[in-house]
Each structure stands twice: as structure tokens, then as C-alpha cells.
Amino acid sequence: MAPAGRPGAKKGILERLESGEVVIGDGSFLITLEKRGYVKAGVWTPEAVIEHPDAVRQLHMEFLRAGSNVMQTFTFSASEDNMESKWEDVNAAACDLAREVAGKGDALVAGGICQTSVYKYHKDEARIKKLFRLQLEVFAQKNVDFLIAEYFEHVEEAVWAVEVLKESDRPVAVTMCIGPEGDMHDVTPGECAVRLVKAGASIVGVNCRFGPETSLKTVKLMKEGLERAGLKAYLMVQPLGFHTPDCSKEGFVDLPEYPFGLEPRVATRWDIQKYAREAYNLGVRYIGGCCGFEPYHIRAIAEELAPERGFLPLASEKHGSWGSGLDMHTKPWVRARARREYWENLLPASGRPFCPSLSKPDD
Numbered sequence: 001m002a003p004a005g006r007p008g009a010k011k012g013i014l015e016r017l018e019s020g021e022v023v024i025g026d027g028s029f030l031i032t033l034e035k036r037g038y039v040k041a042g043v044w045t046p047e048a049v050i051e052h053p054d055a056v057r058q059l060h061m062e063f064l065r066a067g068s069n070v071m072q073t074f075t076f077s078a079s080e081d082n083m084e085s086k087w088e089d090v091n092a093a094a095c096d097l098a099r100e101v102a103g104k105g106d107a108l109v110a111g112g113i114c115q116t117s118v119y120k121y122h123k124d125e126a127r128i129k130k131l132f133r134l135q136l137e138v139f140a141q142k143n144v145d146f147l148i149a150e151y152f153e154h155v156e157e158a159v160w161a162v163e164v165l166k167e168s169d170r171p172v173a174v175t176m177c178i179g180p181e182g183d184m185h186d187v188t189p190g191e192c193a194v195r196l197v198k199a200g201a202s203i204v205g206v207n208c209r210f211g212p213e214t215s216l217k218t219v220k221l222m223k224e225g226l227e228r229a230g231l232k233a234y235l236m237v238q239p240l241g242f243h244t245p246d247c248s249k250e251g252f253v254d255l256p257e258y259p260f261g262l263e264p265r266v267a268t269r270w271d272i273q274k275y276a277r278e279a280y281n282l283g284v285r286y287i288g289g290c291c292g293f294e295p296y297h298i299r300a301i302a303e304e305l306a307p308e309r310g311f312l313p314l315a316s317e318k319h320g321s322w323g324s325g326l327d328m329h330t331k332p333w334v335r336a337r338a339r340r341e342y343w344e345n346l347l348p349a350s351g352r353p354f355c356p357s358l359s360k361p362d363d
Helices: 013-018 030-035 053-066 080-102 125-141 155-165 189-199 212-229 269-282 295-304 314-318 321-328 340-345
Strands: 070-072 108-114 146-152 172-176 203-207 234-238
Touching: 030 053, 053 070, 053 080, 053 295, 053 314, 070 080, 080 108, 080 125, 108 125, 125 146, 125 155, 146 155, 155 172, 155 189, 172 189, 172 234, 189 203, 189 212, 203 212, 212 234, 212 269, 269 295, 269 340, 295 314, 321 340
Parallel strands: 070 108, 108 146, 146 172, 172 203, 203 234
Antiparallel strands: none
């Protein structure tokens, strides 16, 4: 199967999903750019789009080459409450970078907003909706293709976000950063999905906070809730690129390794191929990643689902399927690893003999 070339006219997000196409999202920006020296941990705001645009552009390009066909604007926490006077320039620059890279392939631009810093302390609907609306105005001016409200702990605030985004004529996706226990007010995943679809979202799911296995459990509960309510929506999942079975309800932020010691938990490319197949079998057609999800993880999704998509990503030109490139190795025991069965059954060691396999959350 050959890698795909440059596209013709681009279909919209809903047109793609309606036709059964697999949409592959992008991956980690904050965590990855922090490691590369362009984002400051703690505040986690995206000034890099102005201060270091080449770094952001490069990461977009890596995801595009790996198989992403959505370039999400790097606008996480880029609302007025977090960035004061910088917010407008940051949102505009992020849109320009995403559009520039999307134009180099068959990718759409998604304008992204997230939960505010205001909600937990002042549940002022009018004030919070104004913050969302300010970002939406920039996205409309920049003519993004669709909109994503992501990383919401509380369904009430997520509903407010959807209601604002529906003021535009663009499709709306929404993802919550919750696990199977539901949101921080104990609203179940199924009920969260129902409320979000009733608010006008066409695509619902989860992102961040939890690893692939837990995130798929949550999406399954959302799907079941929608089915019970007789509602339909497309499903979306963008989990961490880390294994987090020991998380509490708050997710990986409560693990003692967050955010600077998570490397031993990184998922392998083979873990992500398994995740992609399980997501597809669950009926999810928008599949991507969030924090810790590197370009090679996105390539793993694209390679696993290449039979359904009909092509490989450009990055597969330098990657043999299931380690097949190792058959050129000079060592016979390494050549023996050039097969799917080896990598599917491998139990990787951490190399840390005195470290536990699981942690106790700090909450």
C-alpha cells in the first residue's frame, strides 16, 4: 500500500464522518513543546505560536506527515482569563499556523477552546460564555473548518461551550476530560453525552487525563447513554499517550509523576495500534491523541487503520510494518523480531528494578 499524495478538494468533517471515513486527529502539543523548551509547565499557555512559530509549525507538520487530517489550533487555555491582552494575537496566530500546514495535505482546521479558569470559583454563565465567544469571533474571522470544545471536567460548562460554538455555522465537536466515573459533579459519561448532543454537538467523546484503555471505556459508556436516549452523534477519542490504570477520578494530574516523570508510562507504537483497532471496533471514527501522544503514535493509528482508509501516511515511507525493516539487521536475534507476533506479545521492561509498576495518586 503506497503513501497518499496531495489531495484534491477537501470534504468537511461531517461529510467525512457520514461517509464512514476514519478521521485521525493530532496529538500532544503542550507536553511535547514543554519538553522541547517552548512551553512553560504550570501555566500551560500557548504563547509559542507567537514567540516560536517555527516550533509549532514543525510539530503540526510532523503530525500531518504521520497521518493526521485535522490540524487543531494550538489555543489551549488561550482565553482572555488566562492570557489577558495576549489572547487575541495568540488565537489569530494559531489559526494561521494550523491553516498553513493543513494546506499542505488533506487536513481540516479545527478551532479549539477548553474549560475556563473561572468556572470552579464563579459559575457565572454569562461571563464564561463571553470568554468562549471572544475566541469564537477569531475562529470565524480566520474561517476555521469546524470547532472543538475540549478538556472539560464539568458537563455544565461543556454545554455552555457548545451553545456558544453553535452560534456559528460550523460543526461542533466536544470532548470531556473524564473517566468512567463521570464528571466532577458525578454526572455519568452517558448522561454527559446526552446533554452535549442535546446542546447541539455533532461529535462527542473524551480527551486527555486518562490513557487509551480507560478512555475507550468512557466512550463506550457515552455511546450506551446515547443509544438509551435514542440520540445519534459521531464518537471521538483523544487519550493520553501514557498508561494510567492507577489514576483516580481526576486522571493523571493526581499521579506523583505528573508532569515531569511520566516517561516510563509512555505507550509503545504497538500499544497504540491496538488502541486504534479497539476504537474502530467500538464505532469511533474520530481517533487521535492528547498529552504524550507523539507523531509516531499518530502514525501507528494511520498504519493500523490503513486497510480501512486505503492508504498509508507519508511517514510510513521510513517505517516497516510490524518491524519488517529489521530483517536487514546483521544480528540474527534482531532479525527474528521482524514480525507482528513478536511485538504484539512483548511485555516491555522499564529498566528500573526498584520502581513500582503502579503509583498511589496524591489526591
